[in-house]
Amino acid sequence: MNCDELLHLAPLYLSGELASPQRQSCDLHLQSCRECEEILEQQRICDARLVAILGNEVPDHSQIDRVSRYVREHIAATSRSRKQRWLVAGAIAASLIAGIVCAYAWMTSFAVPSSYTAAAQDHWAEVVEHEPRHWRSTPAEMQFLITASGLSSDQVSALAPAGYWLEHAKVCGIAGRRTLHLVFSNGTQQYSLYVRPHRGVKERVRVIRHNAEEVAGFETGRFSALVVTTSTSTQCEELARLAAARL
């Protein structure tokens, strides 16, 4: 190490930041170079004199206290307002979530379940358009289907209003579920009742219109049923209520 290198590293040497090998090189140079040793010693003395003089300049305590107090008060105030902001933000978030849930519930209440439209299309094709199907029309055949669906013949007879009788029946698939399709008639008008066993919560009659058909659906807790008719919405609902009371 030469003198220029030592003086270049002097700030790091004096602050103790030099790594051990460099420090040792500096020490070796200083042992052999009186001039450099003197320079560094003078720099140490200058620093010490500076610190001794400036060290007397101490900000007065009242000033330190004033600044500290101001900062503490500001922090306390912002902490409070931060808490309040979080509370407000939480309330807003809760309101938004509640709003979204309500909106979703409201929208889904208007959404037509696929079973309603499937039943309406099935009724239109099989009952209104009389597309050929393998109906069960004899009492024995119909009773077999009825019993297999967990119902009794008397129960089924009571499902229709006075003047209507069970014309024919078959098993079909509505929205992918095995369903008993009963067709009641009064000689001039026909309507369909789709029934399938379904354990769940009771749901009151809900009527929707699909093309020319009125569809009324309900759940009894044991059965899920749909009434499809081409008559009025009121009539459809009455037919559904009657069936719901007896299922």
Added chain:
Amino acid sequence: MGSLADEFERVAIPHTRSLLRFALRLTRDSSAAEDLVQETLLSAWRGFVQLETGTNARAWLFRILINAFHAQHRKQQSSLPTLILTSDLRSASPSPLESLSVLQALEQLAAEQRTVLLLASEEGFTCREIANILAIPIGTVMSRLGRARAAMCRALSPEGIPKRAEKVAP
């Protein structure tokens, strides 16, 4: 106060004194120094949540203070910062004459040399810390510090310092 505020109280507030002392040298005005330190500490509080564990909080505060001062300074479009030397010579333990000579020598330094010298000598920061505070390369810090010390030694004892001491900064 919450735990973050408690941590700030523990980590930052104790440096109020040295911040004020340094701010006084920067602003040359007691109330301006007070405002600057308040601004520094509030700014530090706002950024405190992002301060990583193990960071040198004192160096971080000085950096904020110097940045805040430069920001104020740019707004006011005044001259380059010059550190104030406000020693009450009558109360200083070194002799008044010696104090005067040291302060005069310090006053004659270039502002950036004086800043580095005060951060190193008075505030006790290492060269790496000063480089971090001033956001300059450590080589620049070494160069400024070497020049500042050489100039101080030359001014205080011109006949006692070899001329080679002036060559420290390439």
